Amino acid sequence: MPRGVKLDLEKEPSLKEQVITIPAPKTLPAPKMFASLRKKAAAAKVLERARIAEIVDELDGEPLYKKLKRFVSADALTLVAVCFDEDPMTSATQAVFRENAAKVLAGLDAAAHACRAVSKKIAAASREEFRYVPKNRAGVELLTAGDRYPAAVLLRRKWMEKGKSAGFIGGQACAALADAVTRGLAQNETVVTVAGNGASRWVNCRVRIGTPVRDVLAAGKLLPETSVVAVGSSVNGRSITNLSEPVTAATRCIIAMKGLPRRKTLPCVGCGRCERACPRGIIPWMILQQLELEEPNPFRLFNVEHCIQCESCSIVCPSGIHLVDAVRRAEKIKEGRENKGC
Amino acid sequence: MLKNAVPPYLKSEFTVFSMTRSTLLAQLSLLVVPILYYGFRPLVVAGASMLTAVACHVLFCLIRGKNISITEISPLVTGLMIALLLPMNVPLWLPCIATAFAMLVAREPFGGFGRNPFNPAAAGLVFVTLCWPRLVFSYFDPSRASSFPLLGAGTYSMVSSPSQVLKQGFKPDILPREMLWGNFAGPLGTTGILIIGACGILLFLTRAAKPEATLCFLGAAALAAALFPRILCSPLTSVKYELLSGSLFFCSVFLVTDPVTSPRTLPARCLYGAFAGAMTMVFRWLGTYEQGACFALLLANAAAPLMDSAVFRLRGWEGKPNEE
Numbered sequence: 001m002p003r004g005v006k007l008d009l010e011k012e013p014s015l016k017e018q019v020i021t022i023p024a025p026k027t028l029p030a031p032k033m034f035a036s037l038r039k040k041a042a043a044a045k046v047l048e049r050a051r052i053a054e055i056v057d058e059l060d061g062e063p064l065y066k067k068l069k070r071f072v073s074a075d076a077l078t079l080v081a082v083c084f085d086e087d088p089m090t091s092a093t094q095a096v097f098r099e100n101a102a103k104v105l106a107g108l109d110a111a112a113h114a115c116r117a118v119s120k121k122i123a124a125a126s127r128e129e130f131r132y133v134p135k136n137r138a139g140v141e142l143l144t145a146g147d148r149y150p151a152a153v154l155l156r157r158k159w160m161e162k163g164k165s166a167g168f169i170g171g172q173a174c175a176a177l178a179d180a181v182t183r184g185l186a187q188n189e190t191v192v193t194v195a196g197n198g199a200s201r202w203v204n205c206r207v208r209i210g211t212p213v214r215d216v217l218a219a220g221k222l223l224p225e226t227s228v229v230a231v232g233s234s235v236n237g238r239s240i241t242n243l244s245e246p247v248t249a250a251t252r253c254i255i256a257m258k259g260l261p262r263r264k265t266l267p268c269v270g271c272g273r274c275e276r277a278c279p280r281g282i283i284p285w286m287i288l289q290q291l292e293l294e295e296p297n298p299f300r301l302f303n304v305e306h307c308i309q310c311e312s313c314s315i316v317c318p319s320g321i322h323l324v325d326a327v328r329r330a331e332k333i334k335e336g337r338e339n340k341g342c
Numbered sequence: 343m344l345k346n347a348v349p350p351y352l353k354s355e356f357t358v359f360s361m362t363r364s365t366l367l368a369q370l371s372l373l374v375v376p377i378l379y380y381g382f383r384p385l386v387v388a389g390a391s392m393l394t395a396v397a398c399h400v401l402f403c404l405i406r407g408k409n410i411s412i413t414e415i416s417p418l419v420t421g422l423m424i425a426l427l428l429p430m431n432v433p434l435w436l437p438c439i440a441t442a443f444a445m446l447v448a449r450e451p452f453g454g455f456g457r458n459p460f461n462p463a464a465a466g467l468v469f470v471t472l473c474w475p476r477l478v479f480s481y482f483d484p485s486r487a488s489s490f491p492l493l494g495a496g497t498y499s500m501v502s503s504p505s506q507v508l509k510q511g512f513k514p515d516i517l518p519r520e521m522l523w524g525n526f527a528g529p530l531g532t533t534g535i536l537i538i539g540a541c542g543i544l545l546f547l548t549r550a551a552k553p554e555a556t557l558c559f560l561g562a563a564a565l566a567a568a569l570f571p572r573i574l575c576s577p578l579t580s581v582k583y584e585l586l587s588g589s590l591f592f593c594s595v596f597l598v599t600d601p602v603t604s605p606r607t608l609p610a611r612c613l614y615g616a617f618a619g620a621m622t623m624v625f626r627w628l629g630t631y632e633q634g635a636c637f638a639l640l641l642a643n644a645a646a647p648l649m650d651s652a653v654f655r656l657r658g659w660e661g662k663p664n665e666e
Contacts, residue, residue, distance in 0.1 A: 267456030311350040
């Protein structure tokens with residue numbers, strides 16, 4: 001039974017155009033520069049370069065060098081560059097991959113060298129994306145993401161079930177690492193998708209990190225009815241009210257929305273869709289049942305600590321129940337119990 | 343001015359409303375053939391029952407101070423289901439009483455839709471079966487001339503239904519092949535076997551209902567019919583008569599699939615269906631009444647949470663191990 005949720009992808013409008021560059025505000029400092037590394041630099045040097053270049057992996061916002069350091073200890077590791085976007089409206093990493101696949105591959109090579117990975121893979125949105133890979137690249141295997149949200153988490157799950165160790169890094173982080181190694185550039189820019197039904201133009205923008213969200217949104221020609229702006233994802237992003245917040249390296253999209261679907265919440269009907277949607281083995285309906293009891297049994301709240309708040313369960317719930325909220329409450333109860341030593 | 347919002351910003355199109363709407367439409371389609379044959383009397387029976395259901399729902403909402411929403415169409419499903427499970431020639435007050443019992447005793451006191459442990463339609467039908475068995479099991483003869491005014495009693499001749507004949511230990515004088523078309527004595531909505539089957543397949547394909555409980559229900563009933571035939575005939579003939587007569591097939595498509603009252607794990611749902619199917623046949627064999635499906639379903643409803651617990655006990659309460 002496939003897990004996750006099938007969502008309608010709306011990536012074409014923003015992929016149609018080339019990536020545009022938003023001029024950096026004058027108040028931001030100039031990007032840092034270093035000497036470029038030799039072609040055959042030692043693994044430790046590449047790691048060190050990832051650290052001083054302050055590269056952040058856009059997949060989860062973790063600094064790249066920390067991630068690679070963790071990977072060093074794993075044996076027979078497969079390094080996977082994630083060159084797609086899980087979010088149905090975002091196409092930032094996909095656009096970076098289409099624009100310069102060679103650079104992403106060079107970054108993947110450097111990262112694989114730094115963490116001594118035995119094999120390298122490129123995970124792309126679909127089979128058609130592979131035509132952007134340069135022809136002479138042997139030794140890199142290709143994966144497809146599948147059409148269910150959250151694709152990267154599901155891909156990881158598939159690997160874990162096979163019992164193989166795999167490390168996942170973002171395509172944009174790969175490109176930034178390639179720049180840091182060959183050109184000696186610190187990570188100073190990122191590609192962000194502007195989309196949503198509140199934006200009349202959907203576009204990928206190359207933005208200097210630290211630019212206020214307002215400047216990026218201007219490229220999307222906002223409609224006056226826009227009432228909600230979400231950063232990070234069109235599914236589970238954080239809504240912001242202060243548009244002078246800066247763009248970070250982990251910002252993959254800025255979504256402008258006119259309004260939100262408002263649904264009445266009904267009691268659980270027991271359809272079991274949430275259980276099938278969860279990529280982390282949580283059973284939300286049972287957690288909901290347990291939370292209605294006076295004393296929830298912590299042993300029945302299993303896997304709640306693994307929740308990644310992808311909102312898959314809340315999307316599919318026909319009763320409109322906010323299940324992620326329930327899982328979060330359950331996690332607190334479980335933590336409280338463990339601290340008491342029961 | 344920007345507002346704060348809570349994710350998810352997306353919602354799937356599949357809602358409780360769309361789920362109940364497809365069930366309701368499927369049941370309404372069962373009324374088409376009786377209306378073509380007998381005029382608008384079936385519609386009046388169904389309408390009275392549905393009106394009672396809505397009235398009871400509104401009454402309860404007023405008492406409990408809840409908002410009444412027009413997207414809440416599940417009372418209509420309950421009302422219609424009861425009308426379809428009763429013969430067309432019943433006096434109009436009978437489906438109304440059954441529906442009132444279903445809504446006021448079996449559904450609303452437990453917290454309304456989504457919280458009822460027993461299937462309200464089955465409970466309502468069981469209530470009137472126990473109180474007025476003679477009315478519930480008296481069927482008019484569809485092969486003889488009959489006329490039904492919209493409200494009064496009508497003129498018709500009585501006949502025993504195939505399940506009554508089976509109960510008495512005889513072979514019904516109608517071929518199973520002909521029973522598929524629904525032209526035999528039985529409850530209003532349960533004789534159109536082909537239409538019910540088509541509705542079931544449609545509901546399963548659109549994911550409005552899950553097929554496993556239905557399949558296990560029919561499988562268990564067929565197995566019981568084949569192993570212990572009530573009449574002197576080959577096992578296959580016995581299976582055909584048992585499955586096609588009475589409300590068994592209707593219950594397997596519309597009542598057993600109700601997600602609220604059935605277990606929530608797949609193995610437990612299979613067990614639930616099989617248990618209900620086997621109990622239906624036990625009631626047909628040993629019970630006083632010719633129909634046992636609704637009684638069996640209520641028993642299975644009561645056991646449903648237990649079946650879920652048993653599945654988790656076998657699987658381990660910790661669930662499937664996660665990656666980390």
